[in-house]
Amino acid sequence: MKKLTIGSAVYDDFEGVYFSYQSLRLNNLDLKNDIEYIIIDNNPSSSEGKAVKHFCESTKCIKYIPYTKKRSTSVRNEIFKNSTSEFTLCIDPHVLFETDTIKKLINFFDKNKESKDLYHGPMLYDIIDGHDPVTHMDPLWRDNMFGVWGYDKKGINQDSEPFEIPMHGLGVFACKTDAWLGFNEKFTGFGGEEGYIHKKFQKQNRKIWCLPFFRWIHRFQRPLGVKYPLIMEERVRNYLLGHQELGLDLNEVISHFKSMNHDLDYNQLINDLDKEIDFEFLEKKQSFEKKSKDQRGCLSVNSIQSWEKSEINFKSPCVFKYIKYEIYDSYDNFASLRGIKILPKQPEHISIHSFSSEHPDFPASNFLVPDKAWRTIDNNSNFIILDIRSPVSIEKIITYAPLGLGSGVPVEFKVFASNDLIQWTEISHVNIFED
Numbered sequence: 363m364k365k366l367t368i369g370s371a372v373y374d375d376f377e378g379v380y381f382s383y384q385s386l387r388l389n390n391l392d393l394k395n396d397i398e399y400i401i402i403d404n405n406p407s408s409s410e411g412k413a414v415k416h417f418c419e420s421t422k423c424i425k426y427i428p429y430t431k432k433r434s435t436s437v438r439n440e441i442f443k444n445s446t447s448e449f450t451l452c453i454d455p456h457v458l459f460e461t462d463t464i465k466k467l468i469n470f471f472d473k474n475k476e477s478k479d480l481y482h483g484p485m486l487y488d489i490i491d492g493h494d495p496v497t498h499m500d501p502l503w504r505d506n507m508f509g510v511w512g513y514d515k516k517g518i519n520q521d522s523e524p525f526e527i528p529m530h531g532l533g534v535f536a537c538k539t540d541a542w543l544g545f546n547e548k549f550t551g552f553g554g555e556e557g558y559i560h561k562k563f564q565k566q567n568r569k570i571w572c573l574p575f576f577r578w579i580h581r582f583q584r585p586l587g588v589k590y591p592l593i594m595e596e597r598v599r600n601y602l603l604g605h606q607e608l609g610l611d612l613n614e615v616i617s618h619f620k621s622m623n624h625d626l627d628y629n630q631l632i633n634d635l636d637k638e639i640d641f642e643f644l645e646k647k648q649s650f651e652k653k654s655k656d657q658r659g660c661l662s663v664n665s666i667q668s669w670e671k672s673e674i675n676f677k678s679p680c681v682f683k684y685i686k687y688e689i690y691d692s693y694d695n696f697a698s699l700r701g702i703k704i705l706p707k708q709p710e711h712i713s714i715h716s717f718s719s720e721h722p723d724f725p726a727s728n729f730l731v732p733d734k735a736w737r738t739i740d741n742n743s744n745f746i747i748l749d750i751r752s753p754v755s756i757e758k759i760i761t762y763a764p765l766g767l768g769s770g771v772p773v774e775f776k777v778f779a780s781n782d783l784i785q786w787t788e789i790s791h792v793n794i795f796e797d
Contacts, residue, residue, distance in 0.1 A: 365448055365468050367539065369400035369441035370455040373433070374410040378456030378581065380417055383424060390464050397464070398447050399424040401455075402440045404433055436549035436600075438532075442542040448475070451536040456581035466575045467536065478541035479569045480560065482530035483576025484517045489733040490579065494518060497572045498527035501557055503618040505771060506597065508557040514572070522574040529560035529570060533580045541568075546603050548635075551593050554600025561608055594623055599631050606635060672761045674777065674790045679755040682779040684715065686786060687761070689744040691774040697744035698724070698763070698770030700735040705758040715749035715783075735764040744770075753781060759790075 368386060372379055383399060390397060401418055405411045406428035418426035427444060429437050438452050449471045451464075463483075471477075484495030497517035499509035509529055516525045532555055543562050545555050560570050601615045616628050689697035697718075704712070717726040717736070724737035726746055738744050763771050777790040 363448060364398040364446060365396040366464070366471065367398040367400055367441070367445035367447035367450045368453065368464070369402065369438075369445065369450065370453055371402040371404055371429075371435065371438045371441065372414060372455040373404040374408055375455045376410045376413040376417065378454070379414050382453065382455055382457055383421070385458055386464065387421070387423070389459070389461055393465060393468065394423070396468060398445065400441055400444055401426050402437055402444075403428050404430070404437055406430065432550055434550045435552050436545035436547075436555060438555075439542075439544050439547070442539055442544070445539045447539060449536060450539045450542065451534070452532075453578075454533040454580060457533055458579050460577050463576060463578070467573070470573065470575075471536075471538075475538075478538055478566075479571055480563045481536045481571050481573055481576070482527065483534060483573050483578055485531065485533065486577055486579045487733050488579070493733070495577060496531070497574075499529045499531060499556065501528050503614075506594070506619060506622060507553065508601065517572055517574050520575045520577065524571045524573050527570050527572045529557050530572070531580075532556050532559070534576075534578045546600070546607055548603050549600045551596030551600065553597035554604050558601075558604035558608070561610075565608065594619075595626060595631065598623070598626060598628070599635070602631060602635055672790070672792050674759040674761075676757055679757050680779070680789075681753045681755055682781050682787075683750050683753045684780040684783055685748040685750070685759070686778040686780065687746050687775055688778070689770075689772050689775040692744075692770050692772050696738050696740070696770040697772065697775075698735050698737040699729055699746065699772065700762040700764050701732045702729055702748070702762075703732075703760040704754075704756055705760070707754075709750045709754050711751040713749050713751065715747040717746040718744050737764070737770050747783075 370379065370382070379401060383401075386397075386399070387394075399421075401414060401424055403411050403414055403426065406415065407430075411428075415426050415428075418424040425444065427440065429440055441452050442450050451467065482498070484497050486495050487493055494513040494515070495517055496511045497514040498512045500512040501508070502510045504510050509531065511531075512527075514525065514527070516522050543559070543566065545559060549555065563570060598615065598619050601619075602612055604610075605612050605615055612632060616632075619626065620628060685702075687699060689699075692698070712730060714726045714729065717738075719738045719740040720726045721737040721739050724735050726736045728734035729736040729746060729748075736746060759777070761777070772792070772794075774791075774793040776788055776792070778786040779789050780786045
């Protein structure tokens, strides 16, 4: 029997599969007799799916399993069902580990063979160094999701002892194969698993752990957009199903989603929990089109690459001293922006002139730091003004949304420029849901 199965459920992410699994193989050549690799392909008929199949077959060591009974992130159950190893590690197909991480994990499980608990590890951001790793999620509702990234100082040192956590993101998790409790088989689409599976383990008197050595990095950005449909009715229904199974209050789910999604028929969703729902018509109705748009003045192109990145390119270099962002709409009416980049050269003396409000853990100054985010605590008149101090020539401005599904992800915002804080010129208008 193999010691560890490493598997992913994938939907049109050939590059993620390729680089994650080639990295795993290259870094664990001495463990090839101990590791089993599995890919569950949830869209095998697409060109990406065919490429994934060819890649798996070419490696002669990655088990490729097409799965089309339903479209859902919960098909990760199939990894455990097909695993032939004592322990199973489930990862998103765009995750990377530090050298020796898998060896350390196998050694840990060798010493804890009877454990029926659920294991996670600290997540690193793209910058890798200079920040506290994400050790867990706090059990809070935010942005149509349950769970907010949390940071425990015990997870900074890789050599620290394992410690209990309430829950974590499911980009990486592991447990004894025959101890896996499973996602609800009625789950469809995206969402609902985080928090639910942790509560399910805890109700069985099993613990959730963070292993400080078990560090990983996750690709959040999708420059070509998310390939699988994101249907809100499916997500709400998954949360309702999970709460129903665990005997939790359904009103907790309704209360959160209703504040941001007024048009859903929540009574009907509850009444239909025991029925087989065909979401195909919702998928056909859904449109998540991103449209480039020219603006007046010296703006040439304003494009959204997925909804995580906005670029403003100028026909010719423009000179101004102040930049103002006004956020008009977001998923929760708050506002958050991350790491502005100004080209051809980031101004040396750029600073924050003023802002509407700031979260104590996400101050406005973060906006000037790569991979850190500014976040408001107010939900009215959200803005931030940057002072470049002396006018500089600017060819491009890149603005990033907060990583993952953090609070305040912008839906609509405008960017203005000025040299005197009186006369403002609109240089960009971003609305990711605009037809």
